[in-house]
Amino acid sequence: MFAGECTFMLGAAGLGQIPDTDLPEIAFAGRSNVGKSSLVNALTGRKAVARTSHTPGRTQQVNFFDLGAKLIIADLPGYGFAKAPKDQVAKWTRLVNAYLKGRQQLRRVLVLIDARHGIKDVDRGIMKMLDGAAVSYQVVLTKTDKITAGQLEQLMAEIRIELAGHVAAHPIIRCTSSAKKIGIEDLRAELARLVNC
Numbered sequence: 001m002f003a004g005e006c007t008f009m010l011g012a013a014g015l016g017q018i019p020d021t022d023l024p025e026i027a028f029a030g031r032s033n034v035g036k037s038s039l040v041n042a043l044t045g046r047k048a049v050a051r052t053s054h055t056p057g058r059t060q061q062v063n064f065f066d067l068g069a070k071l072i073i074a075d076l077p078g079y080g081f082a083k084a085p086k087d088q089v090a091k092w093t094r095l096v097n098a099y100l101k102g103r104q105q106l107r108r109v110l111v112l113i114d115a116r117h118g119i120k121d122v123d124r125g126i127m128k129m130l131d132g133a134a135v136s137y138q139v140v141l142t143k144t145d146k147i148t149a150g151q152l153e154q155l156m157a158e159i160r161i162e163l164a165g166h167v168a169a170h171p172i173i174r175c176t177s178s179a180k181k182i183g184i185e186d187l188r189a190e191l192a193r194l195v196n197c
């Protein structure tokens with residue numbers, strides 16, 4: 001499994017900077033503040049690997065991490081800032097589309113959803129974009145420690161119904177809490193299986 005060194009490779013702000021490697025890759029996407037950095041950190045076992053950016057308008061980039069020279073994690077810029085200006089959204093879409101296009105080593109995109117909020121329209125937009133690009137993706141719930149078991153059950157039931165209408169969505173929903181270390185081992189094992197390491 002990818003328990004080895006996790007190193008930050010680079011942050012790509014444009015197509016020309018996306019690293020040219022043939023290692024298998026997993027991308028992480030989600031609304032800003034969904035808990036993406038915390039999850040990447042929990043999975044890689046390192047503190048403060050993924051740099052958090054909570055400021056709208058900051059340079060958007062895809063951050064690449066190398067895990068033990070076996071797997072690359074692509075941390076996509078957070079989307080859905082409440083006050084994101086239109087050109088910022090267009091820039092995000094251009095960068096992420098450029099990244100997704102022809103990224104043959106990309107095994108899966110994890111679409112992170114805050115368990116308190118469920119799937120929002122902006123997430124649906126991303127899911128549709130991934131459907132259209134035929135990129136396999138999987139919903140990963142974050143911050144499940146913030147809701148009750150009953151609420152989680154209901155949320156999962158709703159999401160399962162919604163996912164059935166998306167062609168590229170993986171049917172299994174992962175539940176995680178980086179704070180309480182719930183679901184981290186299972187997700188890590190699944191990623192390891194995906195990339196055969």
Ligand code: GDP
Pocket residue numbers: 030031032033034035036037038039052053054078142143144145146176177178179180
């Ligand atoms: P990002 O913007 O998606 O990278 O989100 P961060 O990882 O920076 O997390 C955003 C906020 O949510 C921070 O205040 C985190 O402490 C908090 N957070 C992240 N994961 C969890 C979790 O599993 N449980 C709880 N309760 N809070 C979390």
